[in-house]
């Protein structure tokens with residue numbers, strides 16, 4: 001594996017391998033000395049053209065736990081705000097000897113452009129591009145589901161037959177897209193629930209069921225996993241629903257809906273949460289919520305991905 005740009009082209013065996021390596025990495029994170037020498041002497045650049053806290057620090061922690069040197073480059077306050085192009089930025093990073101580039105960009109496809117260019121020969125990890133994909137988020141979500149469902153017997157397992165309901169702002173969500181492809185590859189069933197205005201054109205061709213009615217879906221599907229998505233106001237240039245109260249009433253996870261879920265169902269959210277809008281505080285903090293596990297597992301998944309992309313194996317392919 002040279003780059004990780006999307007979950008769409010990830011083979012089932014490769015996906016399971018990443019999850020299994022992340023299991024090993026999570027053991028490292030429980031040690032007193034949380035460090036492996038695997039990427040000593042390598043340089044990882046976090047290239048963030050969009051605001052982010054948890055994803056950036058998660059990649060930073062992952063790279064540092066593998067002993068890589070980390071350079072954080074955020075577009076605000078950099079030459080990018082002076083009009084420097086992606087090409088010039090990439091060539092600058094190449095001249096500095098970057099081995100890996102973790103890129104978040106508001107334009108869908110930017111990581112692909114970087115990976116396919118001859119500006120830089122680094123391994124590229126997509127950390128979220130526009131509304132397109134966010135592959136490490138989907139991998140950490142799958143890892144979290146697998147652990148809750150299979151426990152200590154997770155290694156080697158997929159998610160066959162697991163029912164996952166993903167609710168909310170599908171239109172703007174790269175998390176929803178990356179999850180769809182990966183979950184299907186791992187054998188799970190996916191249902192999207194959203195107001196019609198937040199379902200993208202073309203979703204009817206996706207390998208998922210689309211519904212506009214949360215209560216009917218919860219009653220019919222009785223999901224193993226209920227994933228709530230953030231309302232992405234920063235990407236909204238129009239009114240997609242009447243108001244916040246109405247949204248919560250119809251599509252939010254409130255305490256009554258939480259009580260209707262089976263005791264083994266889990267509640268997920270990629271963060272950052274709008275408490276009181278798409279998820280109530282009670283649901284977010286409940287025993288069924290995996291929100292903090294997702295954050296912890298994110299470091300293990302990113303360690304696994306950086307390890308696969310940047311450790312010795314990569315030179316053999318070059």
Ligand code: NCD
Pocket residue numbers: 054055128134137174175229230232270271272
């Ligand atoms: C997600 C993202 O940026 O796509 N968040 C994240 O990675 N922490 C989801 C979101 O912003 O709603």
